[in-house]
Amino acid sequence: MSTSRKNLFEKRMARLQEIVAALESGNLPLEEGMALYREGAECSRFCRQQLDKARHELSLWQDGAEQAFKLDDDQSEEGRNV
Amino acid sequence: MQNGILTVRALTEQLRKNLEGRFPFVWVRGEVSNLSRPASGHLYFSLKDAEAQLQCVWFRGQQGQAFDPLTGEVFDSSRPSPLDMLRNGAEMLCAGRITVYPARGQYQLLVEMAQPAGEGLLAQTFEARKRQLAAAGYFAQARKRPLPWDPQRVALLTSSTGAAIHDFMRLARNRGSGAQIRLFAVPVQGEEAAPAMVRALETVDRQGWAEVVVLIRGGGSLEDLWAYNEECLATAVFSSVTPVLAGIGHEVDVTLTDLTADMRAATPSHAAQLLWPDRNELRQRLDEALLSLQRVAGQWLAHKERAWEYLERARRTALGLERLAVREAGLEMARHRLDAAVRHLLAGHEHALQKSLLALEACDPLAPLRRGYALVYGAHGRLVRSVTETESGSRIDVRLHDGHVAAVVEDREQLTARGRNRKGGKQ
Numbered sequence: 311m312s313t314s315r316k317n318l319f320e321k322r323m324a325r326l327q328e329i330v331a332a333l334e335s336g337n338l339p340l341e342e343g344m345a346l347y348r349e350g351a352e353c354s355r356f357c358r359q360q361l362d363k364a365r366h367e368l369s370l371w372q373d374g375a376e377q378a379f380k381l382d383d384d385q386s387e388e389g390r391n392v
Numbered sequence: 393m394q395n396g397i398l399t400v401r402a403l404t405e406q407l408r409k410n411l412e413g414r415f416p417f418v419w420v421r422g423e424v425s426n427l428s429r430p431a432s433g434h435l436y437f438s439l440k441d442a443e444a445q446l447q448c449v450w451f452r453g454q455q456g457q458a459f460d461p462l463t464g465e466v467f468d469s470s471r472p473s474p475l476d477m478l479r480n481g482a483e484m485l486c487a488g489r490i491t492v493y494p495a496r497g498q499y500q501l502l503v504e505m506a507q508p509a510g511e512g513l514l515a516q517t518f519e520a521r522k523r524q525l526a527a528a529g530y531f532a533q534a535r536k537r538p539l540p541w542d543p544q545r546v547a548l549l550t551s552s553t554g555a556a557i558h559d560f561m562r563l564a565r566n567r568g569s570g571a572q573i574r575l576f577a578v579p580v581q582g583e584e585a586a587p588a589m590v591r592a593l594e595t596v597d598r599q600g601w602a603e604v605v606v607l608i609r610g611g612g613s614l615e616d617l618w619a620y621n622e623e624c625l626a627t628a629v630f631s632s633v634t635p636v637l638a639g640i641g642h643e644v645d646v647t648l649t650d651l652t653a654d655m656r657a658a659t660p661s662h663a664a665q666l667l668w669p670d671r672n673e674l675r676q677r678l679d680e681a682l683l684s685l686q687r688v689a690g691q692w693l694a695h696k697e698r699a700w701e702y703l704e705r706a707r708r709t710a711l712g713l714e715r716l717a718v719r720e721a722g723l724e725m726a727r728h729r730l731d732a733a734v735r736h737l738l739a740g741h742e743h744a745l746q747k748s749l750l751a752l753e754a755c756d757p758l759a760p761l762r763r764g765y766a767l768v769y770g771a772h773g774r775l776v777r778s779v780t781e782t783e784s785g786s787r788i789d790v791r792l793h794d795g796h797v798a799a800v801v802e803d804r805e806q807l808t809a810r811g812r813n814r815k816g817g818k819q
Binding site: 311320330340351358381 | 671
């Protein structure tokens with residue numbers, strides 16, 4: 311179903327490394343090299359933004375539907391062991 | 393067997409021998425009462441049930457045994473202190489030998505080992521089930537799948553109110569590049585727990601949404617954690633299409649679910665650590681990649697620049713040729729202009745020449761002949777200027793403008809000065 315939706319961060323990181331390798335091998339036409347560099351910089355910018363705004367979103371699956379769910383921080387204290 | 397009267401001591405001694413011979417090692421189950429622990433460190437208590445009670449002594453020297461007196465199995469980790477397990481009202485299994493304490497005339501159990509009653513049975517069940525599942529290949533390393541790296545969609549099976557989910561989320565906060573976590577709130581102990589988790593696992597597989605499913609639970613006794621040793625749950629984990637990460641209880645707690653899962657975390661917090669890489673580590677990787685990009689792009693540009701300079705030099709050379717062409721064109725134009733000028737100049741000269749020729753023509757001594765004059769040449773081709781230079785009968789040559797006439801002189805008459813203009817000589 312959604313298994314093709316890969317981790318975007320990881321995908322862009324991989325692309326960035328691919329671009330580094332491509333530039334490293336040299337021999338690219340100027341236009342292509344510049345385009346690759348721009349794409350690489352864009353990947354890096356995307357990844358940084360992704361990290362800066364990275365949050366885990368918690369939801370609750372109940373009765374066949376997804377609902378918003380927020381943990382009560384007061385419950386995080388020690389003493390509850392289940 | 394004997395006759396005569398026995399002393400108390402003799403009788404007691406015989407009873408002791410009988411009892412000790414008859415019960416060299418027994419397991420007894422009962423509820424602890426009258427627990428006392430004097431300064432000596434020995435433990436005294438009674439085991440009782442509804443109908444009877446048994447005096448027990450657990451000598452200090454026996455309290456720290458490191459192996460199972462029944463099976464000889466050596467314990468991996470230190471056993472919980474007897475004082476932690478023993479309390480009035482606790483249901484215990486005690487093992488040891490029966491003896492008689494003559495001073496009180498009491499038989500008693502010399503305890504060598506004790507454990508909570510429920511746990512003993514569960515532990516036996518656990519071991520049996522573990523062997524069975526191991527034989528079925530549930531724990532085989534070969535079938536364990538790697539967890540996805542930095543997963544974005546995680547199914548979480550745990551209680552929505554326990555410490556486990558808080559520990560998990562707290563650790564997750566600074567890890568990974570951001571994920572959606574779908575909580576399946578399930579009971580984590582009691583009869584309902586295992587079937588509820590089995591259903592949740594089936595739902596996770598059916599949805600196909602999650603990249604990994606995580607089962608976590610806080611620490612507790614073997615009884616508390618028992619749901620995770622239920623065969624139905626182990627089987628559901630075993631057959632789960634989605635990779636399973638389990639973090640049940642504390643580090644020392646190992647359940648059949650842990651053993652069956654693709655990966656086992658020691659605790660719920662540890663599960664979050666295993667699931668997502670440290671965000672700072674991701675930043676570092678990103679920084680490294682970006683630096684590589686800049687370095688490589690710099691090198692690449694320098695390379696291009698060198699190539700460009702080379703081309704530029706070639707271009708400049710080509711430009712030199714161009715300039716030459718321009719100069720050539722200029723030269724061509726100059727040549728044309730020069731040509732024109734020369735032609736113009738020549739034309740001017742021609743005109744002048746023409747005029748000169750006309751002027752020259754006007755000076756031609758023969759020119760008057762057109763107007764009817766004639767020149768007369770005598771013998772030897774000498775111009776005859778006077779009649780006296782001729783004789784009758786001599787031959788003369790008369791030159792007209794268009795030719796010669798050969799003539800012979802018949803007569804001659806010299807004119808006077810007066811008649812010279814009226815009468816011309818014969819020609």
